[in-house]
Amino acid sequence: MKLRRKHILGLQKMGADEINLVLDTAANFKEVLSRPIRKVPALRGKMVCTLFFEPSTRTRASFEMAAKILSADTNSLTVAASSVTKGETLKDTVLTMQAMGVDCFVIRHPHSGAPEAATKWVRGSVLNAGDGCHEHPTQGLLDLLTIREHKGEIAGLNVTIIGDLMHSRVARSGLWGLLKLGARVTLCGPHTLLPPEFAAHPITLQSDCDAAVEGADVVMTLRLQNERMDGVYLPGVREFARLYGMNEQRLSRAAPDAIVMHPGPINRGVEISDDLADSPRSVILEQVTNGIAVRMALLYLLLGGGEN
Amino acid sequence: MNLLITNGRVLDPSQNLDDARDVLVENGSIARIEKNIISNGVEVLDAAGGVIAPGLIDIHVHLRTPGQEYKEDTRSGTAAAARGGVTTVCAMPNTQPPIDRRSVVEDILGRARSEGNGVRVLPIASVSMDARNEQLSEMAELKACGAVAVSDDAFPMQDAGFMRRAFQYAKTCGLVTMLHCEELSLTGGGHAGVGKGGGVMNEGRVSLEMGLRGMPRLAEEIAVFMACTIARAVGNRIHILHTTTAGAVEQIRRAKNDGVKVTAEVCPHHFALTDEACRGYNTDAKMNPPLRLEEDVAALIEGLKDGTIDAIATDHAPHAAHEKEREFDLAPFGIVGLETMLPLSIKYLVEPGHLSLSQVIEKMTAAPARVLGLPGGTLREGAPADIVIFQPDEKWTLCAADLASKSRNTPFDGHEMIGRVQATIVDGKVIYSRRANRV
Numbered sequence: 001m002k003l004r005r006k007h008i009l010g011l012q013k014m015g016a017d018e019i020n021l022v023l024d025t026a027a028n029f030k031e032v033l034s035r036p037i038r039k040v041p042a043l044r045g046k047m048v049c050t051l052f053f054e055p056s057t058r059t060r061a062s063f064e065m066a067a068k069i070l071s072a073d074t075n076s077l078t079v080a081a082s083s084v085t086k087g088e089t090l091k092d093t094v095l096t097m098q099a100m101g102v103d104c105f106v107i108r109h110p111h112s113g114a115p116e117a118a119t120k121w122v123r124g125s126v127l128n129a130g131d132g133c134h135e136h137p138t139q140g141l142l143d144l145l146t147i148r149e150h151k152g153e154i155a156g157l158n159v160t161i162i163g164d165l166m167h168s169r170v171a172r173s174g175l176w177g178l179l180k181l182g183a184r185v186t187l188c189g190p191h192t193l194l195p196p197e198f199a200a201h202p203i204t205l206q207s208d209c210d211a212a213v214e215g216a217d218v219v220m221t222l223r224l225q226n227e228r229m230d231g232v233y234l235p236g237v238r239e240f241a242r243l244y245g246m247n248e249q250r251l252s253r254a255a256p257d258a259i260v261m262h263p264g265p266i267n268r269g270v271e272i273s274d275d276l277a278d279s280p281r282s283v284i285l286e287q288v289t290n291g292i293a294v295r296m297a298l299l300y301l302l303l304g305g306g307e308n
Numbered sequence: 309m310n311l312l313i314t315n316g317r318v319l320d321p322s323q324n325l326d327d328a329r330d331v332l333v334e335n336g337s338i339a340r341i342e343k344n345i346i347s348n349g350v351e352v353l354d355a356a357g358g359v360i361a362p363g364l365i366d367i368h369v370h371l372r373t374p375g376q377e378y379k380e381d382t383r384s385g386t387a388a389a390a391r392g393g394v395t396t397v398c399a400m401p402n403t404q405p406p407i408d409r410r411s412v413v414e415d416i417l418g419r420a421r422s423e424g425n426g427v428r429v430l431p432i433a434s435v436s437m438d439a440r441n442e443q444l445s446e447m448a449e450l451k452a453c454g455a456v457a458v459s460d461d462a463f464p465m466q467d468a469g470f471m472r473r474a475f476q477y478a479k480t481c482g483l484v485t486m487l488h489c490e491e492l493s494l495t496g497g498g499h500a501g502v503g504k505g506g507g508v509m510n511e512g513r514v515s516l517e518m519g520l521r522g523m524p525r526l527a528e529e530i531a532v533f534m535a536c537t538i539a540r541a542v543g544n545r546i547h548i549l550h551t552t553t554a555g556a557v558e559q560i561r562r563a564k565n566d567g568v569k570v571t572a573e574v575c576p577h578h579f580a581l582t583d584e585a586c587r588g589y590n591t592d593a594k595m596n597p598p599l600r601l602e603e604d605v606a607a608l609i610e611g612l613k614d615g616t617i618d619a620i621a622t623d624h625a626p627h628a629a630h631e632k633e634r635e636f637d638l639a640p641f642g643i644v645g646l647e648t649m650l651p652l653s654i655k656y657l658v659e660p661g662h663l664s665l666s667q668v669i670e671k672m673t674a675a676p677a678r679v680l681g682l683p684g685g686t687l688r689e690g691a692p693a694d695i696v697i698f699q700p701d702e703k704w705t706l707c708a709a710d711l712a713s714k715s716r717n718t719p720f721d722g723h724e725m726i727g728r729v730q731a732t733i734v735d736g737k738v739i740y741s742r743r744a745n746r747v
Contacts, residue, residue, distance in 0.1 A: 012517065089630070089633075089634060090634065090635060091633055091634070109635070111635035111636065111637040111638065112518055112519035112520050112589070112636065112637065113518065113519075113520070113589030113635060113636045113637075114635045116588065116589050117589055117633075117634070117635060117636075131519070132519050132520075132637070133519035133520070133521075134518060134519025134520075135519065169519060172517075172519055195516050197512055197513040197515075197516045198516065200513045
């Protein structure tokens, strides 16, 4: 089987079979990551360009490592160092990089839909590395892979996602993947950050965190997007931590073997307590490792054409 | 100019006329409308199979001049009007500089005379100086030199105190105030919020799934309520521009029942499309107010039917391709509309049986004339011979590249249209003929 698409823009548009293909491929690639020499020639001669119009450390590093392990060449453009600061448009930026010969654009952008817009202008594939409040598909996939590794099967699991659901592209991607693979999803946050329109989908909305955690197999906490808090959504982090912060006591309401996830970077003591972040219940660092495997899988499936 | 228009169906809602008649134009005015007129030596225009109606009046047009001629200018904007069967356009004041002083009004009227393709161009003045809603404009002088109304379009008044003074002063000058109803604290700034984190489309399921900031329907409804409440107290005449929500229609209906002197318009795109058209980050479906939901479309149509909504107007808002080929958040609001007003209204209102052709024509002729107290919109004897002739059933496909407007920003590119303009006449002079394909 192959992916039915040239671009990866989000999980909402992908089929369950495609998502499973990516997860299976990523699971295979994890073996490569444990080898003493972490290099396979699958994408030799392919050029991957990371275009980051927004700051990022882990996602960008993860993409570059994934590309390099697969022997692709990488080229990175950072917004602060590029012509964008001189007023160059997105269209002209991607056309310029296209002219240099790029097979895959990895794009992070503060505005939702920017990667999709880029697909109209370039010949190569576009891989969304997070766009505005829209989607962050590789984060969603690495979360699914992590859950699958711990729970075996995603169908039937109770998954609770807690935090800023209004602005979170992480939630916006993980949500579709979880629904497509048959999980029961509960979204939890204050009403200022919990848009009622989510109810158009088979999702439970809950503003009471204790009730939302009750019986959960997986608790996903989201980063409080301080940089997006342009309005008066919360009185402050102190009260947020009190109402929605995850800690050992609150987690005791969840299933005995429940795992706790966080996309990082963590605000310790806000979304998640210090103790819990470092406890065996936390799978946060496994998520980071799985991020490389998932990104390898996507680059391979988009560019490798199935040879090798 | 003398002209005899034969073999057509004359449709003039202003005199309840819908019959096979000939129309004789003498010296630029309607001379006679009768069956089988014989008039030797007069140029004859054969309207076989077509409808002969009063020229359309579009009271909501952004001609972009002065200041933004790369989007549109008087020549291209009026060419688009002529092709769309529009004989009168009212030009909105959010130009650069805005229409807030005599010199700008005169500039627009001067350009219309020299490069206006014969289309009547009527400036609408800004309510305030520099469109800042801080100091009233000189409305009496603006009216004396040709402005037909005042408006805050694109820069909605937020302050109830200023709005009340503006209404009182406009009443003093005998001017209708045309209102862009938007509570900016709920939408994140409207036009001024583009690129600054403001809302960019309707707030709802689609905006949530696209990760875009929404503009709640509440923002329009609160603003309509405030405007109607102040107008009730002041007793002036107001006109609600581009109505889009079920709640706004209901507010206007109640205000009218209470005797408030309020009229309202709807734009064709708001009853033709919903926010689903934004999917794929289609910036040609981005406008302010935004495309709403099915239930809003139904309420707008109901409002047109029962007279709550008086008129259809386009909010023709041209933007250059490079401005629209952007991130959705950063693209400007607005679409072109002059060339699609009639066919979209026929397709979405007449064809499904919501309104009769006569009712729809009334919303684009006699009704807008009544809203602003303009002379046209009728084929009565003695009236200026402003006429549109169109084939009401002709199906055709819109090609954005073929538009007469300088800009191509329409969500209807490639869509089937119903009803096609055959000729447009102002003062008895043919300013557009499809056969000759000239404007």
